[in-house]
Amino acid sequence: MAQMLSFQTVARYQQRVRAVAPLVHCMTNEVVTNWTANVLLAAGASPAMLADVQEAEAFAAVASALLINLGTLHQAQMQAMAAAVTSTQRAGKPWVLDPVAVGMLPLRTPFCRELLHEKPTVIRGNPSEILALAGEAASVRGPDSTQGSDEARPSAERLARELKTIVSVTGATDYITDGERTLAVNNGHPLLQRVTGTGCALSALVAAYVSTASSKNEILEAAASACTVFAVAGKAAAQKALDRNEGPGSFAVYLLDALATLDETTLESKMQK
Amino acid sequence: MAQMLSFQTVARYQQRVRAVAPLVHCMTNEVVTNWTANVLLAAGASPAMLADVQEAEAFAAVASALLINLGTLHQAQMQAMAAAVTSTQRAGKPWVLDPVAVGMLPLRTPFCRELLHEKPTVIRGNPSEILALAGEAASVRGPDSTQGSDEARPSAERLARELKTIVSVTGATDYITDGERTLAVNNGHPLLQRVTGTGCALSALVAAYVSTASSKNEILEAAASACTVFAVAGKAAAQKALDRNEGPGSFAVYLLDALATLDETTLESKMQK
Amino acid sequence: MAQMLSFQTVARYQQRVRAVAPLVHCMTNEVVTNWTANVLLAAGASPAMLADVQEAEAFAAVASALLINLGTLHQAQMQAMAAAVTSTQRAGKPWVLDPVAVGMLPLRTPFCRELLHEKPTVIRGNPSEILALAGEAASVRGPDSTQGSDEARPSAERLARELKTIVSVTGATDYITDGERTLAVNNGHPLLQRVTGTGCALSALVAAYVSTASSKNEILEAAASACTVFAVAGKAAAQKALDRNEGPGSFAVYLLDALATLDETTLESKMQK
Numbered sequence: 001m002a003q004m005l006s007f008q009t010v011a012r013y014q015q016r017v018r019a020v021a022p023l024v025h026c027m028t029n030e031v032v033t034n035w036t037a038n039v040l041l042a043a044g045a046s047p048a049m050l051a052d053v054q055e056a057e058a059f060a061a062v063a064s065a066l067l068i069n070l071g072t073l074h075q076a077q078m079q080a081m082a083a084a085v086t087s088t089q090r091a092g093k094p095w096v097l098d099p100v101a102v103g104m105l106p107l108r109t110p111f112c113r114e115l116l117h118e119k120p121t122v123i124r125g126n127p128s129e130i131l132a133l134a135g136e137a138a139s140v141r142g143p144d145s146t147q148g149s150d151e152a153r154p155s156a157e158r159l160a161r162e163l164k165t166i167v168s169v170t171g172a173t174d175y176i177t178d179g180e181r182t183l184a185v186n187n188g189h190p191l192l193q194r195v196t197g198t199g200c201a202l203s204a205l206v207a208a209y210v211s212t213a214s215s216k217n218e219i220l221e222a223a224a225s226a227c228t229v230f231a232v233a234g235k236a237a238a239q240k241a242l243d244r245n246e247g248p249g250s251f252a253v254y255l256l257d258a259l260a261t262l263d264e265t266t267l268e269s270k271m272q273k
Numbered sequence: 274m275a276q277m278l279s280f281q282t283v284a285r286y287q288q289r290v291r292a293v294a295p296l297v298h299c300m301t302n303e304v305v306t307n308w309t310a311n312v313l314l315a316a317g318a319s320p321a322m323l324a325d326v327q328e329a330e331a332f333a334a335v336a337s338a339l340l341i342n343l344g345t346l347h348q349a350q351m352q353a354m355a356a357a358v359t360s361t362q363r364a365g366k367p368w369v370l371d372p373v374a375v376g377m378l379p380l381r382t383p384f385c386r387e388l389l390h391e392k393p394t395v396i397r398g399n400p401s402e403i404l405a406l407a408g409e410a411a412s413v414r415g416p417d418s419t420q421g422s423d424e425a426r427p428s429a430e431r432l433a434r435e436l437k438t439i440v441s442v443t444g445a446t447d448y449i450t451d452g453e454r455t456l457a458v459n460n461g462h463p464l465l466q467r468v469t470g471t472g473c474a475l476s477a478l479v480a481a482y483v484s485t486a487s488s489k490n491e492i493l494e495a496a497a498s499a500c501t502v503f504a505v506a507g508k509a510a511a512q513k514a515l516d517r518n519e520g521p522g523s524f525a526v527y528l529l530d531a532l533a534t535l536d537e538t539t540l541e542s543k544m545q546k
Numbered sequence: 547m548a549q550m551l552s553f554q555t556v557a558r559y560q561q562r563v564r565a566v567a568p569l570v571h572c573m574t575n576e577v578v579t580n581w582t583a584n585v586l587l588a589a590g591a592s593p594a595m596l597a598d599v600q601e602a603e604a605f606a607a608v609a610s611a612l613l614i615n616l617g618t619l620h621q622a623q624m625q626a627m628a629a630a631v632t633s634t635q636r637a638g639k640p641w642v643l644d645p646v647a648v649g650m651l652p653l654r655t656p657f658c659r660e661l662l663h664e665k666p667t668v669i670r671g672n673p674s675e676i677l678a679l680a681g682e683a684a685s686v687r688g689p690d691s692t693q694g695s696d697e698a699r700p701s702a703e704r705l706a707r708e709l710k711t712i713v714s715v716t717g718a719t720d721y722i723t724d725g726e727r728t729l730a731v732n733n734g735h736p737l738l739q740r741v742t743g744t745g746c747a748l749s750a751l752v753a754a755y756v757s758t759a760s761s762k763n764e765i766l767e768a769a770a771s772a773c774t775v776f777a778v779a780g781k782a783a784a785q786k787a788l789d790r791n792e793g794p795g796s797f798a799v800y801l802l803d804a805l806a807t808l809d810e811t812t813l814e815s816k817m818q819k
Contacts, residue, residue: 037742196310249529256795469583522802
């Protein structure tokens with residue numbers, strides 16, 4: 001059985017992030033740069049983005065965590081990412097891999113396999129991506145998943161054991177697993193699928209959260225806390241948008257508001273379904 | 274005389290897009306990536322963006338349609354675009370050309386002429402761009418048009434005949450033409466000029482709509498339906514923003530909401546001016 | 547003592563920008579392209595962005611002003627920026643330098659020193675960046691400043707004298723100085739720190755405003771007017787968001803609204819704290 005975190009645990013990680021304002025170096029796709037930065041800022045973290053290989057490498061000394069997102073990968077970015085991962089490893093800091101649309105595409109798929117050797121602290125993907133990483137046949141159809149997270153959970157757990165890492169597969173229910181212990185996060189709202197880059201931004205938030213963790217178990221909990229905060233904020237935002245007969249434009253705005261204003265009381269009430 | 278579509282025709286194409294959720298591969302400018310993706314998602318389509326030449330080429334097999342937007346063209350993107358257009362042609366899928374600021378600029382202007390030989394399914398531009406493509410002297414002043422769409426309509430019709438394609442010139446009134454039959458879409462609201470990338474996003478929406486068409490006449494109607502849905506959503510959004518003494522920030526949010534929530538009744542009432 | 551502009555002066559520059567709609571060529575970082583364009587459009591200016599070196603160079607003939615922002619600098623962009631600065635200088639048009647995160651990073655730091663020889667019309671940065679440019683030890687921590695603007699004011703004044711330029715250091719209070727005369731702008735709201743790219747967008751707005759100035763003193767006043775309009779719009783937006791228990795998502799939307807709707811009366815009342 002997948003466990004759920006208590007709201008107190010989630011609130012503890014949320015407070016840590018807000019207190020520390022971890023500096024997350026985001027090497028991400030060009031569609032979501034602005035949105036990812038605003039999600040981090042709303043949640044109390046601090047974003048930084050660099051493109052040049054030398055600068056990306058040098059920045060590991062300053063950053064709290066690194067995010068690698070393969071969404072619009074190109075040759076120069078691939079080199080910068082590889083350098084940043086190496087220097088982040090050397091600095092003993094965590095990094096998160098978001099393997100966007102891995103499986104079929106010719107540049108990212110082999111690159112992603114190389115990155116797996118560099119031991120990402122956390123891998124966060126949608127079910128299709130996690131299935132593809134685990135070597136299962138997955139029907140990838142662009143950046144969106146065609147499978148549910150329940151279907152991908154066993155593969156996530158096996159992948160986590162094999163790579164000795166944390167894998168988070170997100171969907172209607174998010175599963176976050178180290179291969180032995182699996183945490184479940186409910187509350188994912190369908191409106192999250194109607195705004196681009198919600199998964200991408202969540203990966204950045206996971207990087208912010210795990211930068212405050214100091215053991216494998218804390219990393220698991222921190223990653224699940226990031227997923228919980230995001231899902232609960234999404235639930236609150238969706239409720240507000242739907243109450244007002246609004247749609248995904250307003251929802252995205254309210255999601256940022258909710259990430260910034262979410263308190264322990266709301267966390268508690270919304271986590272009880 | 275330019276004809277207008279009935280709201281039933283527009284609603285039919287809108288339903289098709291929402292039912293199929295066509296996957297639109299957008300190779301667009303860096304200013305509007307996020308906005309374009311959110312417009313597509315709100316309207317019921319599914320966006321995908323790739324930067325690498327090999328990946329862009331491979332993706333034609335999966336995508337429903339391709340958008341080429343020249344806004345921030347650079348060498349590497351030019352190569353990726355050329356490869357993607359070729360493989361899209363080979364796969365027998367439609368592609369839309371948005372010739373941003375064509376006319377004076379030294380990289381895009383010759384590249385755009387090459388692309389015209391590849392028979393875009395639809396060309397969507399503002400009046401200055403369409404006049405420039407047609408070889409008329411147009412006063413291009415950055416990405417915005419200094420001419421009205423009425424002025425550019427004859428050039429659009431001639432261009433459509435010469436290239437055997439559909440040309441859409443958008444402005445206060447949009448004209449969509451195959452050179453013989455010309456459809457008109459009113460309702461364009463001035464606030465659309467106060468948000469960046471509304472034209473760019475409309476081109477992506479046209480790609481989504483024409484991917485559901487199966488004859489030249491359907492392509493014409495699908496393109497005009499995309500323009501109508503966008504204009505009507507813009508009108509609804511502008512009304513809401515102005516009623517509340519708000520401005521272009523709120524308008525952009527409401528436009529996404531309206532694209533997602535627009536139903537046949539609203540379509541009918543708003544299309545009657 | 548730092549002076550403050552009268553609301554009449556600020557309103558005069560605001561009217562000029564709205565009347566002329568200056569075309570600002572923004573060579574900026576990939577995180578803020580869309581946001582910067584929307585800020586310019588809301589404020590009555592017209593944005594244009596180009597990536598290719600030849601196109602960037604050619605565009606100086608058409609643009610009213612150029613913005614150089616180093617946020618996600620890479621090799622190809624560096625070349626395009628250098629070409630654009632040279633042709634802008636030759637065309638006798640103003641350009642603004644936003645030296646994002648200058649100080650430690652290996653590509654931008656030497657490049658920024660080269661750019662200083664090209665006599666930027668205005669330099670706008672946060673306190674850490676201005677201290678770094680002035681050769682003071684500054685603790686740069688990503689794109690955000692760890693120092694206050696009061697601390698950086700003497701360095702800004704010295705830098706302005708040495709480079710014979712205008713330096714604007716922004717924070718809770720903005721200082722805009724030619725080294726002899728220093729203008730102060732209050733009203734900076736903390737919520738501006740919770741939205742990415744507010745400083746970057748302000749730099750673009752400064753470029754728009756100074757393009758309407760025709761003497762060194764007017765450039766100083768125009769730059770300070772841009773800072774004032776932005777700060778006052780921010781104050782109005784923050785008030786609205788906080789009144790409604792909203793957060794940074796809504797604030798960013800209202801900021802665009804306020805830039806578009808801000809009139810002389812609001813300017814007057816909000817400038818009196």
